[in-house]
Amino acid sequence: MAEHSFPPRSSVKRWLVTTNHKDIGILYIVSSLFFFIFGGILALLIRTQLWTSGEFILSGSAFGQAVTAHGLVMVFFFLSPFAFGFANYIVPLQIGADDLAFPRLNALSYWLYFFAGMVFIVSFLQGGTIEAGWTLYAPLNLPAFMPSPGATTAILALLMFVGSVTASTINFIVTIHTHKADGLSLWHLPMFTWSILLTVWMMLIAFAALAAALLILGADHIFGAQYFTATEGGGLLWAHLFWFFGHPEVYIVFFPALGVMLETYQTFTGRRLIGRKWVILAMILVTLQSFLVWMHHMFLTTINLEIKTLMMAMTIGISLPFDLIVFAMIYTLLKGRIRYTTPFLFNFGALLLFILGGITGVFLGAIVLDYEFRGTYWVVAHFHYVMFAGGTALIGGLYYWWPKITGKMYNEFLGKLHFGIYFIGFNLLYFSMFLSWEMPRRVFTYHTGLETYNQMATIGGIILGASFLIMFYNLYTSYLSGPDAPDNPWEYSRTAEWATSSPPPLENFEGVPTYRNGFLEFEDRNAVADGGHVEHGHEPGRHPDHASWWPVTISFAGFLMLIGLAGLGEHFAYELLFIGGAAFVLLSAIGWGLEDFYAPEPLRGAKWPFDGVHKNKFGMWVFLASDIVIFGAFIGAYVFIRWGYGWEAWQNVPAESLPGLVNTFVLLTSSFTVILALVYAQRGNRRGVIAGLLATIGFAFTFMLIKSWEWNFLLPEAETLPEAVTMLVTLDFDVLFHTEGPAIDASIMHSTYYVTTGLHAIHVLIGVVALGYLAWRAWAHNAYIDGNERPVENVGLYWHFVDIAWVFLFPLFYII
Amino acid sequence: MASIKLYFAVYVALLILAVTKVIFIEFFEYWTAVGAILVSAFTKSALIAYYFQHLREEPRAISWLVLISLAAVLLLAAAATYSIT
Ligand code: HEM
Ligand SMILES: [Cu+2]
Numbered sequence: 001m002a003e004h005s006f007p008p009r010s011s012v013k014r015w016l017v018t019t020n021h022k023d024i025g026i027l028y029i030v031s032s033l034f035f036f037i038f039g040g041i042l043a044l045l046i047r048t049q050l051w052t053s054g055e056f057i058l059s060g061s062a063f064g065q066a067v068t069a070h071g072l073v074m075v076f077f078f079l080s081p082f083a084f085g086f087a088n089y090i091v092p093l094q095i096g097a098d099d100l101a102f103p104r105l106n107a108l109s110y111w112l113y114f115f116a117g118m119v120f121i122v123s124f125l126q127g128g129t130i131e132a133g134w135t136l137y138a139p140l141n142l143p144a145f146m147p148s149p150g151a152t153t154a155i156l157a158l159l160m161f162v163g164s165v166t167a168s169t170i171n172f173i174v175t176i177h178t179h180k181a182d183g184l185s186l187w188h189l190p191m192f193t194w195s196i197l198l199t200v201w202m203m204l205i206a207f208a209a210l211a212a213a214l215l216i217l218g219a220d221h222i223f224g225a226q227y228f229t230a231t232e233g234g235g236l237l238w239a240h241l242f243w244f245f246g247h248p249e250v251y252i253v254f255f256p257a258l259g260v261m262l263e264t265y266q267t268f269t270g271r272r273l274i275g276r277k278w279v280i281l282a283m284i285l286v287t288l289q290s291f292l293v294w295m296h297h298m299f300l301t302t303i304n305l306e307i308k309t310l311m312m313a314m315t316i317g318i319s320l321p322f323d324l325i326v327f328a329m330i331y332t333l334l335k336g337r338i339r340y341t342t343p344f345l346f347n348f349g350a351l352l353l354f355i356l357g358g359i360t361g362v363f364l365g366a367i368v369l370d371y372e373f374r375g376t377y378w379v380v381a382h383f384h385y386v387m388f389a390g391g392t393a394l395i396g397g398l399y400y401w402w403p404k405i406t407g408k409m410y411n412e413f414l415g416k417l418h419f420g421i422y423f424i425g426f427n428l429l430y431f432s433m434f435l436s437w438e439m440p441r442r443v444f445t446y447h448t449g450l451e452t453y454n455q456m457a458t459i460g461g462i463i464l465g466a467s468f469l470i471m472f473y474n475l476y477t478s479y480l481s482g483p484d485a486p487d488n489p490w491e492y493s494r495t496a497e498w499a500t501s502s503p504p505p506l507e508n509f510e511g512v513p514t515y516r517n518g519f520l521e522f523e524d525r526n527a528v529a530d531g532g533h534v535e536h537g538h539e540p541g542r543h544p545d546h547a548s549w550w551p552v553t554i555s556f557a558g559f560l561m562l563i564g565l566a567g568l569g570e571h572f573a574y575e576l577l578f579i580g581g582a583a584f585v586l587l588s589a590i591g592w593g594l595e596d597f598y599a600p601e602p603l604r605g606a607k608w609p610f611d612g613v614h615k616n617k618f619g620m621w622v623f624l625a626s627d628i629v630i631f632g633a634f635i636g637a638y639v640f641i642r643w644g645y646g647w648e649a650w651q652n653v654p655a656e657s658l659p660g661l662v663n664t665f666v667l668l669t670s671s672f673t674v675i676l677a678l679v680y681a682q683r684g685n686r687r688g689v690i691a692g693l694l695a696t697i698g699f700a701f702t703f704m705l706i707k708s709w710e711w712n713f714l715l716p717e718a719e720t721l722p723e724a725v726t727m728l729v730t731l732d733f734d735v736l737f738h739t740e741g742p743a744i745d746a747s748i749m750h751s752t753y754y755v756t757t758g759l760h761a762i763h764v765l766i767g768v769v770a771l772g773y774l775a776w777r778a779w780a781h782n783a784y785i786d787g788n789e790r791p792v793e794n795v796g797l798y799w800h801f802v803d804i805a806w807v808f809l810f811p812l813f814y815i816i
Numbered sequence: 817m818a819s820i821k822l823y824f825a826v827y828v829a830l831l832i833l834a835v836t837k838v839i840f841i842e843f844f845e846y847w848t849a850v851g852a853i854l855v856s857a858f859t860k861s862a863l864i865a866y867y868f869q870h871l872r873e874e875p876r877a878i879s880w881l882v883l884i885s886l887a888a889v890l891l892l893a894a895a896a897t898y899s900i901t
Contacts, residue, residue, distance in 0.1 A: 205888045233900055240896040291888055295899065303899035609877035621878050625885040632889030636896060643897045648846070657838060664834045672827040675868050679820055800868045804861045810834075811853045815841050 006546050017547040019103035019597075020506065024110050025089030026405065029398070031114055032082035039073035040465055042066045047429075047461040053448045063444035064131040069124075071134025072154070075253065076161055077117050079387065082394055083256035084168060087196045089405060091172070093497035093504065094190045096181030096513030096520075096605075101174040101615045103599050104548050104592075105167050111555035112164035119562055120157035126150035126567070133442055135246065136217070138228035138238035143221055149574075152221045153566040159214045160562055165207045170622045172200040174615050180606045183515035187280070190495040191266075191273065194280055195259025198287045199252050204622065205291065206248035208629030213241035215630070216637060216755060222568060225744050225751040227637065232644035232748060236301060237637055243294040244633075250387065251290045255283070257390035258325070260397040261347045263495065265329055267400075268344040269336020270492040275328040282321035289318040299370045308367055315365035322358060326351070341490075342415030346396025349423050350389045357385025360434070373437065380441050381433035388426070395422075395471070402475065403485030407502045410478040414470055421467040428460030496520055506546070544599055550592040557584035586769070593773055620794045624801050631805050634759055635812065638752045645748065652814060653753035659710050660814040663703050664806060670699035671803045674771075674796045681789035689784055689792065693775040696799065700768045707761055711754075753813055760809055763802045770795045826867045833860045 007014040015027065045066050049058045058066065088106070092099055100106045123129040127148030132140040136155075139145065143152070176197045180189070189197070217238075219225040228234040266273055273279060295303060295311040329351060338344065360382045363369050373379060403409055436453035439446050446454070488498040499520060500509050511522030561581025567574030601615050610618060642650045654660060673695040680688025744754045774795055777783040784792050833856050840849040840856070865871050871879050 205885055208885075209889075209892065236900065237896075240892070240899070244892045244896075291891065295895075298899075304901070307895065307899045610875055613875060613878065618878075621874075621881055625881050628882065628885045629889045632886065633892060636889060636893030639893055640896050640900070644900055661834065661838060665831060668827065668830045668834065671830075671864060671868055672823065675823050676820065679823070797869050800864050804864050807834075807857050807860045807864075811837050811857055815837055816846075816850050816853060 014547075016552050017107075017549055019099075019107040019548055019551070019599075020546050021088050021092050021099045021103065021106060022405075022504065024106050025085045025087075027110050028081050028085030028088055028113070029405075030085075031110075031117070032078050032085060035073050035077040035117060036082070039070050039078055040468075042070040042073065044461060044465060046070060047458040049444055050446070050454045051458050053446050053451055053454075055445065058444060060444050061128065061131060064133075064442065065124075065129050067442050068131050068133055069120075069129055069154075072120070072130075072158070075134060075249070075387070076158065077113075077120070079253045079391060079394070080165075081113055082391075083199075083253070086192075086260070086394070086397055086401060087172065087199075087256060090401060090497050091176065091193050091196055092179070093500065093508055094193045094495050095176065095179060095184060096496055096509070096515075097175065097179040097602065098507045098544065099599065100171050101179055101599075101601070102171050102619065103544075103546070104551060104597050105619075106171050107548065107551035108554060109164045109167040109171065111552045112160055112167065112558065115555045115559040116157050116160035116164060119160055119559055120154055122563055123150040123153035123157060123566075126153055130154035135242060136238070137242075138235045141217060141238070142228055144229070149567045149570055152218070153563065155214055155218055155221060156562040156566050159211070159218060160558060162207050162211045162214060163558075165203055166211070166623070166626055169200045169203045169207065169626070170619050172196060173204065173622050174618050176200075177610045178605065178607045178613075178615055178618065179602055181513040181515055181602075182604050182606065183518070184606050185608070186606075187277070188515065191262035191276075191279075192256075192259035192495070194283065195255045195262070198283055199255040202248045202252050202255075202287055202290060204626055205629055206245045206252060208626040209241060209633050210245035210249075211626075212630045212633030212637070213238065213245065215759065216241075216634070219744075219751075219755045219758075222565065223744050223754075225755050226748050227641070227751055227755070230641055230644075230748045230751075232641050234641070236298075236303070236644075237640055239298050239301060240294070240640070241633060241637065243297045244291070246297065247294040248290040250383070251286060253387055254390040257350065257393035257397075258283075260393045260400070261329065261350055264343050264347040264396060264400055265332050265336075267490050267493040268339045268341060269333060271332050271336035272494075273328065274332045274335060275324075279325055279328045282324045285321045286318060286325075289314065289321070293318055296365055296370075299367050300374045312365060312367050316362075319358065319362060319365075326355065326358075339491075340416075341399075342410075342412060342419060343396045343400035345416060345419040346399065346422075347393050349419065349426075350393035350396065353385050353389035353392060353426070357382055357387075357389055361386065375440055376437050377433040377439045377441055378437035381430050381437070384430045384433070388430070392422075392426070398475075400490075401497075402478070403489045404497055404502050404504075406479055406482075407485050408478045408482035409485050409489065410474050410482060414474040418467050418470040418474065421463060421470065425460050425463030425465075425467055429457050429464055430460070432457035432460060507544075539598065539600075542598055545597045548592075548595060548597055550588055550595060553588040554585060554592060557581055557588050561585055589769075590773065614790060616790055616794055617797070620797050624797065627801060631759070631808075634756050635808060638756060638812065641748055641752060651749055653749055654710065654814050657810075657814040659706055660810045663706050664810050666699050666703045666706070667803045667806050670696045670703070671800050673699065674799050677774075678789060678792050678796055681784040681792045684785045686778065686782055686785050689778045690775055693771055693778060693792075697768055697771050697775065700764055700771070703764060704761065707757070756809060757813065760802070760805055763805065767795070767799050767802055770798065823867065826863055830860055830863060833863075 007017070009015075009023075015023065018024065018027075045058065046063065049056050049063055049066075088100070120129070128146070128150045130136070130141070130151040131146055132151075141151075141155075176189075176193060216225070216227050220227055220229070226234075228238050230237070262273055262279070265271075293311055293314045295307060296315045299308055299311075333348075360378070364373055364379065364382060399410060399415055432453045436446075436450045436457075439450055439454075485502045487500065487502050489502075490498070496513060497504075499513075509522060510525075512525055514521055514523055558581070560577055561584070564574045564576070564578025564581050568578060613621075673692050675692075677689050677692025677696065680692055744751055774784070774792055777791075778785075836856050837853045840852040843849075844852060865882065871882070
C-alpha cells in the first residue's frame with residue numbers, strides 16, 4: 001500500500017492496517033488498559049467474596065475461576081503488553097530508528113495478542129474458564145478436573161499469546177541490535193531501551209519454555225496425551241517447565257518498569273544515574289541469574305534437598321545485584337534536586353513498594369521459612385508488592401510519556417491526587433495480606449478470626465480501583481481539551497524521544513539522527529541516502545510501507561481455528577470451525593508472503609556484534625534459538641519422565657528402528673538438496689533452484705509417508721496405509737487418538753513418542769508450505785536468481801534445523 | 817560460499833554418522849553406547865550448523881545466540897532430572 005493511501009488516525013481503517021510502531025504502541029496501551037479494567041473487576045469480585053469468612057457471592061468454582069483469570073489477565077494481558085506499548089512507541093525513538101525492523105510482524109504481534117485476549121474471553125462462555133490458579137499446576141490443569149472446553153480454550157489463548165510474544169521478541173532483538181543510530185553503541189543506550197533489550201533476551205528463552213509447556217498441556221487436553229497425569233513425575237514436570245519460565249517472567253514484567261524508574265529519576269532529579277555502568281552490569285547479571293533459581297517455587301515438592309539448598313543460595317545471590325541497583329537509585333535521588341511531578345511520584349512510590357516486596361521475598365527464599373509461608377497470603381502480598389510496584393512505575397510512565405504521545409498536557413493536581421489515593425489504597429490492600437499471612441490463598445472461605453484484615457483489604461481494593469477513575473477522567477479531559485504539550489515538557493530529560501515534536505511525525509525525526517560526534521545531531525535525509533553505501537534491497541526513491549491487512553486477517557483466522565480446536569470432539573460445528581480456520585490461516589499466510597511490503601534497513605548504524613547480518617537472517621536465527629528451546633524442552637520432558645519411570649525399564653514405541661533410520665537418510669538428503677538450491681540460486685541457475693526445491697519437497701513427503709505408515713503400523717485400527725492417511729486427512733481424532741490399542745493414551749511411552757514426533761511432523765509440514773512457496777516463486781517469477789537469494793537461504797536455515805531436531809529424536813525414540 | 821563438492825563430503829559424513837548410532841547400540845555396553853550415540857548426534861548437528869547453515873561465515877555472535885539457548889535448555893533438562901534422583 002503506498003504512502004498516499006495510508007489513512008489518517010481519525011479513520012478506523014488506519015488502526016486495522018497500520019504497521020507503524022507508534023500506532024501499534026498506542027494500540028497496545030489502550031488494549032492493555034482494557035484488560036486492566038477487566039482484571040480489576042475480577043479482583044473486586046474476589047475481594048467482595050472475601051468480605052466475610054463464609055459463603056457470599058461466589059461459589060467455590062466461580063471463585064477459583066476468578067482468581068485464575070485475574071492472575072492470567074493481569075500478568076499476560078495487562079502488565080507485559082502495557083510495558084510493550086511504551087517499548088513500541090519509545091524504543092525506536094530512543095535509538096533513532098524510523099520504525100522496528102519488521103513493522104508488519106509487529107502488527108502481527110499486536111493482533112495475535114488482541115485475538116488471544118478474545119479467545120480467553122470466549123473461554124468464559126464455554127461452561128467456565130480454566131480454574132487451576134495462574135500457575136496452572138498439574139494435575140488440576142487437566143480435563144479430569146475441568147471437563148468443559150473452556151479450560152482448553154484458555155490454554156490455547158495462552159498459546160496464541162506466546163506466539164505474539166515470540167514475534168515481538170524477534171522484532172525487538174533485531175531492532176535494538178541493528179537499527180541504532182550511527183555512533184550509538186550499546187553502552188550509550190538509554191536505560192529504558194537497555195531494560196527492554198534485556199527483557200526481550202529473557203523472553204526469548206523463557207517464553208519458548210512456556211510454549212513447550214503449553215503445547216504439551218494442549219496435547220494432554222485435546223489428544224489425550226498422558227504427560228501431566230503420569231505417575232512418573234507428571235506434576236513435577238509441569239512445575240519445572242512452568243517455573244523455568246515463571247521465575248524469569250517476574251523479571252520480564254519488572255524490568256521495563258525498572259527502565260521507567262531509571263529514566264524518570266534522571267529526568268526529575270537532573271542527575272545522570274550514578275554508577276550507570278554498574279547498574280547495567282547488574283541488570284545483565286540478573287538476566288542470567290533469573291534462569292538459575294526457578295526451584296525456589298518448589299521448596300515444598302519432593303525434589304531433593306541438595307538442589308533445594310543450591311536454589312536457596314542462588315536466590316540469595318540474585319538479590320545482590322538488585323541491591324546494587326536499588327542503592328544506585330537511592331543515591332541518585334539523594335544527590336539530585338527532585339521535582340515532585342506525577343510521573344516522579346509514581347516512580348518513587350514504586351521504589352518504596354519494591355523494597356518492601358523484595359525484603360519479604362528474601363523470607364520466602366529461605367527453605368525453612370517457606371515451609372510456613374508457602375501457599376499463604378504472605379506470598380500473595382509479596383508478589384503484589386513487587387509486580388504491582390512494577391505496575392506503579394509503568395503508570396508513572398503513562399503520565400511521563402503522555403505529552404509525547406498525545407501532544408497534550410494532563411492536569412498535575414489530578415495526577416498527584418491519583419497518586420495519593422492510589423498509594424493509600426495499595427498499602428491498605430496488600431499490607432493487610434501480610435497481616436493475614438496465615439490464610440491459605442485461592443480458597444473462598446477462611447478462618448473467622450481474620451475478618452478485620454480481610455475487610456481492610458477489601459476497602460483498600462475499592463480505594464485503589466476508585467483512584468483510577470481520577471486517572472481516566474484526567475487523561476480523557478486532557479486528550480479532549482488539555483493544553484498543547486511542547487516537544488520537551490520536562491526540563492533535564494536527555495533521551496532522544498524529547499528531541500522531536502509531540503507527537504512525532506510518521507518517520508520520527510525530520511533528519512537522520514546520528515551520534516557520530518558523541519551527541520545527538522541530525523543529518524539531512526537526502527544527503528544520507530545519496531552518500532551512504534546502498535545495500536541490496538534498498539530501492540532508492542521508494543517510500544517505506546506502513547499498512548497491511550494481513551496481520552489482522554491472519555490473527556482473526558487463528559482465532560477461529562483455535563476456538564475450533566478447543567472443542568474438537570464436542571460438536572461437529574467445532575470441527576468445521578477448526579478446518580475452516582486452518583485453511584483461512586494458510587491462505588492469509590500466503591497472502592502475507594505475496595504482499596510486496598517495503599521496510600528498508602538503515603543504511604548505517606551501530607550494529608556490533610551483529611555487523612553484516614541481514615535483518616531477515618538475523619530474525620530467522622533468533623526464531624531458531626527459541627525453537628531450540630521448544631524442542632529441547634520437549635526432549636527434556638521425555639528424559640525427565642523416562643528417568644522417573646526407570647530409564648532402562650522403558651520400552652521404545654517403534655518396534656524396530658529401520659523406518660526411523662531410513663527417515664534419517666531421507667531428511668539428511670533433503671538438507672543436501674536444499675543447500676543445492678541455494679548454490680544454484682547464487683549461480684543464477686533457475687532450473688537448478690527449482691529442481692533443488694522440488695527434490696526437498698519430495699523428500700519431505702517421503703518422510704511424512706514413512707511416518708504415517710509407521711503411525712499406522714503402530715495403530716491396529718488402520719489396517720493399511722491409505723486408511724491411516726484417510727484418518728489423518730479427515731481428522732478422525734477419535735479413532736486416531738482414543739483407542740483400546742496402543743494409541744496416544746496407551747501409556748506414557750506412547751504419549752511422549754506421538755507428541756514429540758508430532759511436533760516434529762508439524763515442523764516438516766510448515767517447511768513444505770514454505771518450500772512450496774519458494775518453488776512456485778522461482779518457477780513463476782524467476783525469483784532468487786537475480787542476486788537476492790535470501791529467502792532460499794533463510795528457509796534453508798529452518799529446514800536444516802528440522803533435520804537437526806530429527807538427529808536427536810531418532811536415537812532417543814528408536815534406539816536407546 | 818563453499819563448493820558443491822564440500823557440501824557433498826559433509827553429506828556423506830552425515831550419512832555415515834547416522835549409521836554409527838545403530839551400530840553402537842549393537843556392539844557396545846548400553847551406557848557406553850548411549851554416550852557414543854550422543855557424541856555422534858552432537859557431531860552431526862555441529863556439522864549441519866557449521867557447514868549447511870554456514871555458521872562458519874556468520875559473526876560469532878550468531879553462534880553464541882544458538883549456544884546460549886542450547887545451554888539454557890540443557891540446564892533445564894539436567895537440573896530437573898537431577899532434582900528427582
Ligand atoms: C529479593 C528478591 C526476591 C526474592 C528473594 C523472591 C523470592 C520468592 C520466593 C522464594 C517465592 C516462592 C514463594 C512460595 O510460593 O512459597 C516467590 C514468589 C513470587 N515472587 Fe518473588 N522474590 C523476589 C523478588 C520478586 C520480584 C522482583 C518479583 C516480580 C516482579 C517477584 C514475583 C513473585 C511472584 C509472582 C511469586 C508468586 C508465584 C506464585 O503465584 O506462586 N518476586 N518469590
Ligand atoms: Cu521466583
